[in-house]
Amino acid sequence: MKKYSYFLVMFIITGCGPGDRLVFRHPGEVRVVDQHLCIRSSPGDHLSYYSLSYSADQYQNPLAYEDNIDRKFPDTCIVADLKKTADYNLLYIINGIKYRVDFIINEKGELKNQKVIK
Numbered sequence: 328m329k330k331y332s333y334f335l336v337m338f339i340i341t342g343c344g345p346g347d348r349l350v351f352r353h354p355g356e357v358r359v360v361d362q363h364l365c366i367r368s369s370p371g372d373h374l375s376y377y378s379l380s381y382s383a384d385q386y387q388n389p390l391a392y393e394d395n396i397d398r399k400f401p402d403t404c405i406v407a408d409l410k411k412t413a414d415y416n417l418l419y420i421i422n423g424i425k426y427r428v429d430f431i432i433n434e435k436g437e438l439k440n441q442k443v444i445k
Contacts (some may be wrong), residue, residue, distance in 0.1 A: 359438045363404040368431045374398040375420045376391030382414035
């Protein structure tokens with residue numbers, strides 16, 4: 328019984344793991360400008376982390392990733408080789424708030440269907 332209690336406590340403390348949707352629960356917003364994926368930001372905002380993944384590899388390996396950075400507005404765009412007709416997931420932190428946005432790039436290379444996670 329003690330062994331199970333330990334695992335239950337560890338699960339509660341650490342969450343469901345690195346892909347825990349609850350950690351990045353605030354809905355994010357992005358747009359595509361040329362070959363850049365631009366995160367919505369305002370003057371005074373600081374981007375400290377981002378991780379972009381996509382469905383072609385079941386979201387296993389990030390296409391773009393930076394951690395422990397301090398990119399200030401307006402430098403919140405990411406150079407990304409976005410593939411057409413793919414589903415994407417972007418996690419990012421601005422001003423200490425963790426955001427998530429799921430989106431699709433259509434056949435024309437346009438960003439579509441930003442899914443809001445609540």
